[in-house]
Amino acid sequence: MAVPVDGKTNGPGIVWPGRKRVAVMVTFDFDAEFLRISRAKSKGTGIGFTDYSRGQYGPHTGIYRCLDMLDTLGVKATFFVPGAVVETYREQVEEIHRRGHELAYHGYLHESVRGISREEETANMEKAEALLESVTGRRPVGHRGPESIIHPFTPELLTERGYLYSSSMKDCDYAYLWEKDGRTLPLVELPGDITMDDFTYYYFTFSDPAVRSMYTNREVYGNWKAEFDGLAEEGDKIFVLKLHPQMIGRASRIAMVGELIAYMKGHGAWIATCEEVARYVLEQEWEKNGEQDSPGKGGALK
Numbered sequence: 001m002a003v004p005v006d007g008k009t010n011g012p013g014i015v016w017p018g019r020k021r022v023a024v025m026v027t028f029d030f031d032a033e034f035l036r037i038s039r040a041k042s043k044g045t046g047i048g049f050t051d052y053s054r055g056q057y058g059p060h061t062g063i064y065r066c067l068d069m070l071d072t073l074g075v076k077a078t079f080f081v082p083g084a085v086v087e088t089y090r091e092q093v094e095e096i097h098r099r100g101h102e103l104a105y106h107g108y109l110h111e112s113v114r115g116i117s118r119e120e121e122t123a124n125m126e127k128a129e130a131l132l133e134s135v136t137g138r139r140p141v142g143h144r145g146p147e148s149i150i151h152p153f154t155p156e157l158l159t160e161r162g163y164l165y166s167s168s169m170k171d172c173d174y175a176y177l178w179e180k181d182g183r184t185l186p187l188v189e190l191p192g193d194i195t196m197d198d199f200t201y202y203y204f205t206f207s208d209p210a211v212r213s214m215y216t217n218r219e220v221y222g223n224w225k226a227e228f229d230g231l232a233e234e235g236d237k238i239f240v241l242k243l244h245p246q247m248i249g250r251a252s253r254i255a256m257v258g259e260l261i262a263y264m265k266g267h268g269a270w271i272a273t274c275e276e277v278a279r280y281v282l283e284q285e286w287e288k289n290g291e292q293d294s295p296g297k298g299g300a301l302k
């Protein structure tokens with residue numbers, strides 16, 4: 001699972017479409033109550049009745065503010081959706097698709113456990129992929145591990161299942177291609193960081209006394225804007241904003257995110273879905289290698 005950082009991949013030095021300064025992906029983990037259920041399970045704790053309702057704020061209210069904000073700004077986003085959320089909140093998931101956003105894989109029950117077998121994970125993927133396909137009519141091409149947990153076999157498994165990208169790692173600020181046994185896989189990694197994750201600033205629960213924090217929206221805006229400005233200055237980087245409708249979907253917070261996206265649009269951002277960015281990165285790789293094949297058609301990268 002070596003990460004190529006030697007400049008052979010389309011990470012450092014990439015030129016974005018229209019010579020934009022930075023590729024920005026607005027992403028949402030639409031977890032509903034399954035975020036807190038799986039988190040409590042992995043931490044060996046339980047969750048209270050109102051913790052469920054905190055999660056349910058996402059599908060009941062937050063998601064609609066997120067979608068309206070995106071429509072207002074004319075931005076398409078990527079939503080990572082567990083299979084169980086498709087089963088429980090199908091109407092909301094259909095609405096996300098209807099408004100033109102990308103749906104991608106995020107576990108079946110938002111399983112945030114380490115050490116599961118390849119067979120178990122394959123079964124989760126089969127179930128969740130079928131549910132997403134029942135909404136969109138096509139298989140998902142993107143993957144984010146619940147709580148960003150992926151397994152040693154995940155990159156190769158994703159390649160075998162026709163995925164174009166993963167977005168779970170935190171190891172750099174640019175898109176890169178995975179390697180396995182010295183071979184480059186046709187799988188793009190779109191790394192993020194907790195710096196650009198609303199969970200870091202807004203996750204709150206009474207069930208875990210260690211997690212009772214809350215930042216002001218101005219502080220969060222300041223952090224995100226400064227991170228964006230720095231990456232835009234460097235020129236070949238990506239900025240993956242990771243949001244949860246149950247946290248960011250509050251009236252004051254969604255207004256802040258809208259303000260940030262408007263700022264980024266005006267300051268050199270190429271705002272695209274994760275799929276669009278992954279396809280672009282793969283196309284650059286194919287061109288560099290002189291391949292005639294195009295991404296997604298199964299051509300092997302050198």
Ligand SMILES: [Zn+2]
Pocket residue numbers: 029030031035106110146147
């Ligand atoms: Zn999640």
